[in-house]
Amino acid sequence: MFKVNENYLKLPGSYLFSTIGKKVNAYKEANPDKEIISLGIGDVTQPLAPAIIESLHAAVDEMAVKETFHGYAPDLGYEFLRSAIAKNDYAARGADIAIDEIFVSDGAKCDSGNIQEIFAIDNRIAVCDPVYPVYVDTNAMAGRTGVYNKETELWSDVIYMPCKAENGFAPELPEETPDIIYLCFPNNPTGATIKKPQLQEWVDYANKVGAVIIYDAAYEAYISEEDVPHTIYECEGAKTCAIELKSFSKNAGFTGTRLGYAVVPKALKAEDGTSLNALWARRHGTKFNGAPYIIQRAGEAVYSEEGKKQTAEQIAYYMNNAKIIKEGLDEAGFTVSGGVNAPYIWLTTPDGMTSWEFFDYLLANANVVGTPGSGFGPSGEGYFRLTAFGTYENTLEALKRIKAL
Secondary structure: OOOHHHHHOOOOOOHHHHHHHHHHHHHHOOOOOOOOOOOOOOHHHHHHHHOHHHHHHHHHHHHHOOHOOOOOOOOOOOOOHHHHHHHHHHHHHHOOOHHEEEEEEEOOHHHHHHHHOOOOOOOOOOEEOOHHHHHHHHOOOOOOOOOOOOOOOOOOEEEEOOOOOOHHOOOOOOOOOOOOOEEOOOOOOOOOOOHHHHHHHHHHHHHHHHOOOEOOOOOHOOOOOOOOOHHHHHHHOOHHEEEEEEEEEHHOHHHHHHHHEEOOOOOOOOOOOHHHHHHHHHHHHHOOOOOOOHHHHHHHHHHOOOOOOOOOOHHHHHHHHHHHOOOOOHHOOOOEHHHOOOOOOEEEEEHHHHHHHHHHHHHHHHHHOOOEEEHHHHHHHHHHEEOOOOOOOHHHHHHHHHHHO
């Protein structure tokens, strides 16, 4: 008789946003007359930029002609896209990344979950707390996190790095030595960032202890301050200790189009000399058939002059929403952070409410949906995340309702 992967049985409940969806749907069924505004899941609301749509249409037309039809994509992705990435995301920022160090995928979520497969099961992981759930959940599925304690909401073999108001929502170097360190800046869920000297400390630490950093830079396009790094490869020595994950979802609205990439430098090697670039290439070629040609052409258009201009306008649209939310919550007496270099606003729940109590209160009394901080880890208890990815009109209305509570 077949047996299941028992590591899946250790996972607590369902995925965070699935739980939120079920609660919201139940409320809608019970209250069909209520107009719900979601500032919860980080899904974009603006349509794809015209330059991207134009490129998509042209690529679709190519697929209808024998001479320009494209089948399976190359393992690493088409060279035209990887060259555009290397030039615009790295060379333009002083980072020397070769195109064979860039692996095109269907999004950063898959990469952030799959990257752990090339590491040994007995590696210790360190994560920020609160943290994007995918990092921990996928390591738990692999059997790397030990036993889950329902009381503390902690895994026995995970090194947690609390990020609270007291430390500016930025992790401190762990007391225990990890093998794999997950960092995300600008941070999801807190919206916090760190400056280059702080990030350099992490790079130096990882090189010193022989750890690898998995650096999630999905929100780097939202950085507005000059001294905040857009890529970890702005730091000296990062190519020998860091893998970077990037997404087109938030900078160009590809949440429904699906495109991202991972950077695995050839200089990044295990203690025995094994190349992580070679391992990821082996895994990528075996388990992934490539992002579609038409999507990769759309991704290339993001780097065109018109594409850059149009996506920058969309980012400004969302960051204006972030400003509205942050300033509105400030006026309403909430303690708020984030929303400056990231499209997320992180607020302290009022009146001693737990994160889920405030979720229920906001849904029932303002018909507004957010994300409970505790869903990102125990250090997120007492906090709540709102996203700036809604429409301008819905953002204004949501803040009007919240301020009226």
